[in-house]
Amino acid sequence: MLIPMVTVTMFLFGFWIYFAAQGPFGDFAGGSTGLPWDATMGSNLGDHIYGVFWAAFLLFSWTAASIVSGAVIERIRTGAFLILAVLVGSVTWMIDAAWGWSAGGWMVTDWGYHDAYASGVIHGICGGAALGILAVLGPRIGKFAPDGTPRDIPPSNPWFAVIGLFIIYTGFWGFYAACNLPIGQIDGIWTASTIYGTPTTLSTITFNFLMSLAGGLMAGYYMSKGDSFWTFSGGLGGIIAASAGNDLYHPLQAFLIGMVGVFVAYKLHYWVERKFKIDDAVGAVAVHGYAGSFGVIICGFMLWGYPALADGSATINPLGQIGGAIMMFFVLGFIPTWIVAKILNAMGILRIPKEVEIAGLDYMDNQASAAAGQEIVNAELAERNASSS
Incomplete structure (x- = not known):
């Protein structure tokens, strides 16, 4: 039910939030762009592409809610999850996209925030959101021994897990290409632009996507001593870590960032698990949240001084990226879902009964x-x- 619930709410109000929340305080009282009764939100011979644009953002909304679903499996009530899925997929992700994944977003214009392929605006926020829920939801039965030692609960079907991750790689590559907007010739070179209007090329993102995947796979294999789940999850984490700047990185930079990002994510996953008894069933917080936030921050140092907007009015910088990572992971990720999960838990409708689990x-x-x-x-x-x- 995740897909229909998020689809309907994205149509009713989610897309409107993207346009209304571009400034730091938004413009929710003015303008109807993205609302169901707007002229572009339906059959309109004067517009041929708006529905495709909406569908692209809807796909990312499905992705956002799906990332959270993996972390909380086996113990959350379906109704509670759907409420949280709508919160992440149609509200908080749309706010952070308005702030940091738009040429008019205030984090871009004021801070120089740069996140070309959504290390933070999708993956960082979803990792934070998953952690907020897990902090309230608690671990699965049997995850921790009586003395608090975490037990490993491997995938029930490793083959399906590996196949699924390869499907995700394929979809992610398509996402990279879909994020590029053709802008014709610049100085005789056919190129494309990012969501911010800054130029890149299909060749650039192809090199960097594959090199960051390779770096993540190597790091995942090394850190986990060959565990198949963490090896292939590491590949995904490598892509996510480098995605913020993969429109501008050299392929070797993408490779190293992917590798280091997975190292950080893997170490943080097990430290948080032991220290705070957080049971993240599929490593979603690590692969998406930690790797994505690392990628946003490192982008500020690696691309320091590059234009964040096509007109050069804002430039990429470390402080803007650090602030952006905090905003995505904690302010829009962790805090909203933690609050709603607390409310649902107080009402007794967050977690399934022990006998059902x-x-x-x-x-x-x-x-x-x-x-x-x-x-x-x-x-x-x-x-x-x-x-x-």
């Missing part, structure tokens, strides 16, 4: 087991073993 949420909610096929295989094997003995 033990039986399995898929079975109790949907009367179907995610491992039903495996149960059939196990039964057949047991029958064969019994007949042969």
